[in-house]
Amino acid sequence: MKRILFALTIALGLNASAGISADKAMAKFVYPGNKTVSVAAPEYLADSDVMVRMSDDGKRIVSVSPSDGKELETLLDLGATRENKLDEIDGFTISMTGKQIMVWTNQEPIYRNSVKARYWVYDTHSRILRPLVDDANARQRAPIFSPDGRMVAFASADDNNIYIKKLDYNTLVAVTEDGARNKILNGVPDWTYEEEFGVLRSMVWAPDNLTLCFLKYNETQVPLYDFPLYEGICDTNEDYSLYPGSFRYKYPVAGMKNSKVSLHAYDIETRATKNITLPDSRIEYIPRIDYAFSPDRLIVTTLNRDQNRMELYSVNPRATTSRSLFVEENAKGWIEPISYEGLVFTPDFFVVSSGRSGFTQLYQYGYSGALERTLTNGNCDVTAYYGYSTAERAHYYQCASGTINRVICRIDAKGVVKELSPSTGTADAWFSPTMKWMMMRYSNVNTPPRYTFHTSAAAPKSLRTVEDNAEVASRYSDIPRREFVKIPASGTSPELNAYIVKPTPFDASKKYPVIMYQYSGPGSQEVRDRWTVDWENYYATQGYVIVCADGRGTGYRGSEFRESVYRNLGYLETIDQLSAARYAASLPYVDPSRIGMFGWSYGGYETLMSVAAKGNPYKAAVAVAPVTDWRYYDTVYAERYMLTPAQNEAGYRSSAPVNNIADMNSRLLIMHGTADDNVHFSNTVEYISRLLAAGKFCDMFIFPNQNHSIRDCDMRLMVYSRMLDYFNQNLR
Structure with a gap:
């Protein structure tokens, strides 16, 4: 290399x-x-303010206090697992209960952002570490814990089918059987969805653990594209030393047929799959599916082919019924990706980014479909929405102040806006699940990124500096x-x-x-x-x-x-x-x-x-x-x-x-x-x-x-x- x-x-x-x-x-x-020096976005235990990260030696997963950065306890020690041992891991994720930890090894890229890997699940009580799939050569994609942590759904990188691993019994159940390369993908997107919609996983668990909803991409009618591969001397492939190889995949060019995308609901108890049909024939794309805190409220985001009409549907997967929840249209252009990529759902409402006023602003809607509140206004585009603090009754977002800056803002129930970062330069933020803690990254043209932890109240308190890149500032x-x-x-x-x-x-x-x-x-x-x-x-x-x-x-x-x-x-x-x-x-x-x-x-x-x-x-x-x-x-x-x-x-x-x-x-x-x-x-x-x-x-x-x-x-x-x-x- x-x-x-x-x-x-x-x-x-x-x-x-x-x-x-x-x-x-x-x-x-x-x-x-x-x-x-970059600092990874902080990860937290679900619904808590406890951070988790790899230890400095890369051998343990530990919980950490956001306020001082000190380790609290070891959640996984690679040297102390039972049944299987791993020398190192490429990454991890933790179930919502905190009782199971999924780690992965042998990670390989597929396209720009997608990967396949071998995944393992660790039980924090028994300390048993087991592979998701026993076959050491098999690779998985986009695994996701059920809310209770007792199951893992994933797509096979080998056959494009969805499987569920039931951890209590160490058994594997096939959800789909029709997956095939360059024909059918289940639960993971095709090339176009990954590249242009940023989708890496197309399956979600119901909050009650009884249903897995997923998208199926039928790319049978999408034209194939292939390009040659050579032996080269960068990651040499000797199979192509005399005759070039090739890579073939489905790539729809402008005006050609896209994958046909369909929505399905798998019942965990009956093992039956229901097809869910949405009522509008203009639907061409489904860039997102999200459960909104209720097993009978799956939010399905759709776009027409021209991408100037976005409609959200509230779907009851078990009854296979749906109703229109929200419609956004743009007669002069297109629906900006932030409108669907930036959707945020809370138990009581959802927040949409829209350019309807001439600038991208935030709007709060109830699940009846009614507009409850226009959160932001003015001649400044909102560039990110971070979430809502129930304790503070405040929304947090980022806006393009002065067009060339990025400022972190807080707006309270009375509509009072408070800037939490400098008015010039670029600030990005990551919040804890409760919105209590905020890690901010700030830089400007003369200052390298500085990572700091803060409280996120109206008068934020700076707690500690994670990285100030002082050496970088000196070097350059x-x-x-x-x-x-x-x-x-x-x-x-x-x-x-x-x-x-x-x-x-x-x-x-x-x-x-x-x-x-x-x-x-x-x-x-x-x-x-x-x-x-x-x-x-x-x-x-x-x-x-x-x-x-x-x-x-x-x-x-x-x-x-x-x-x-x-x-x-x-x-x-x-x-x-x-x-x-x-x-x-x-x-x-x-x-x-x-x-x-x-x-x-x-x-x-x-x-x-x-x-x-x-x-x-x-x-x-x-x-x-x-x-x-x-x-x-x-x-x-x-x-x-x-x-x-x-x-x-x-x-x-x-x-x-x-x-x-x-x-x-x-x-x-x-x-x-x-x-x-x-x-x-x-x-x-x-x-x-x-x-x-x-x-x-x-x-x-x-x-x-x-x-x-x-x-x-x-x-x-x-x-x-x-x-x-x-x-x-x-x-x-």
């Missing part, structure tokens, strides 16, 4: 690089482990920093949030080359007051000015700004990036003849759109893993912003880099991993085909067997080393 992969370079041009080595001096800037004390600016409105482009990183040492009398960096995706944000150390800081030490601007379509400036790109991605973003580039060119210390551009993923897409704009100032550009036609991308993401190709043929045509070649005259480097399961390598192939047909060329750098992140075996360092070399060739 420490060896550097020899990356194949394909030069489609006259001035391809003769080959370089990785810039080792850049390593401390681009590797996350070198940047800060002299690096170039971001300076936040407002780019003035110009033509049709509005005022834009931006930052500039200047070279060190900086000489105002010099004329420096500029790299314009952006991501630009809908709802995203790059310009934020938080600690970052990355390639841009190192490039500034090499004599580059870095400028980044968040154009229209990006987040946290209200719905109108974000939704302005609807049905026509790439058009307004390009206008705004050109406005930002003209602003950069006007700076007295910038050489306007040496402007470059860089972006990754959506940022790579926008880079290709920008270098094809008439009169653009970009002398050179680098696009990593770019989308080159939204018809090649997955249904959920592409159609959320563009609808289907049949509904928006002109929009798809004008927004595709493959159709915008004529005015592309910049030096261009494209980098892509051949095993990218997100933005397929074929995007790059098709773009280059259009370049060749137009008599144009670009440079290319391929990363064999690398996925969308391109990070294995020092590859992230290679990406930024190759990019620096390319800009040095063309902007110096």
Whole structure:
């Protein structure tokens, strides 16, 4: 894993690089482990204020006091278990009763966030440790304890079926039998749901332990996609030494058929499964199912295919009846993911995030479906809802104060809002189940993340510092920093949030080359007051000015700004990036003849759109893993912003880099991993085909067997080393 992969370079041009080595001096800037010490989100025993964590030696799971961080007792000692012994574990979770602990080993990634592993259950009374499945080669996915801790439901990574382990009897019961790779998934999502809805588990236990509800994904009619795998020398696979292998999976591109998703309820006592049919034929997606503190109240969240209508149903799984509980529609755009991802249910009400007012705000609804209270208002987007304290009668949330900051707030029963974190910078929070304790992570552009514990009352008391990253602050004390600016409105482009990183040492009398960096995706944000150390800081030490601007379509400036790109991605973003580039060119210390551009993923897409704009100032550009036609991308993401190709043929045509070649005259480097399961390598192939047909060329750098992140075996360092070399060739 420490060896550097020899990356194949394909030069489609006259001035391809003769080959370089990785810039080792850049390593401390681009590797996350070198940047800060991260503290994991705290875990608690259910409905309590007692924390649990691994001991420092990794051999015990212990309970901890939040107030002082001291160990209270050992819950599991790997050296003292009965029946089975484990030298180490990859992680753990504890049942709601606290009497059982599930640990896992042999963890392997599946896609971006999903994993499979071998799971074990430990009984804290008997100290017996047993595998969930006896077969040592079997792997499980997404296991979940029943509320009483006496059962575990899980999906088999081998056959896509759901099983229940009854811990009292050490027996295994099959819930489904129709699972099959690339056909049927039970209880775990398909690729699209995981990638675009963030779903990792699609099964929930009833509070009375008598029912397991789950989703079934029938992807039989979803087209297969496959890409080659090579022997390589990064995680070498000798099976492919002479002939490439391949990876095949279901990937629906825009306009194609999705998985058919259905809802089912399994009765623990009768072992019968009931099919639950929802009444609206417009339902295309079910991104969430949640029990809301009652066995006859399963909340099913649904979306139509256009993703501009969200409806919640309250379902009685045993009676298989349902009623509409809540509807949200957006005639001007799409339902923002926070609306369904951020749903929070309490015993008496639920809280919804909605952009109906023009900014994302919080609304409290009763289970009758009636609006009980508008919790927040104003011209500030709420970015997270943390929960409700019954003791304090207060809600806790995060908002984008001043658009580039993140502030933790508390609103009480009288509507009084109290800021619990500084008004500038970025604060995130994790609360105990009772909302009594809060761990806060705070940083700003000059301060690395500081993790502290607090009480969460109206006047929060700071209890202790978990990590202040003082060593990190010292190590990076002299690096170039971001300076936040407002780019003035110009033509049709509005005022834009931006930052500039200047070279060190900086000489105002010099004329420096500029790299314009952006991501630009809908709802995203790059310009934020938080600690970052990355390639841009190192490039500034090499004599580059870095400028980044968040154009229209990006987040946290209200719905109108974000939704302005609807049905026509790439058009307004390009206008705004050109406005930002003209602003950069006007700076007295910038050489306007040496402007470059860089972006990754959506940022790579926008880079290709920008270098094809008439009169653009970009002398050179680098696009990593770019989308080159939204018809090649997955249904959920592409159609959320563009609808289907049949509904928006002109929009798809004008927004595709493959159709915008004529005015592309910049030096261009494209980098892509051949095993990218997100933005397929074929995007790059098709773009280059259009370049060749137009008599144009670009440079290319391929990363064999690398996925969308391109990070294995020092590859992230290679990406930024190759990019620096390319800009040095063309902007110096």
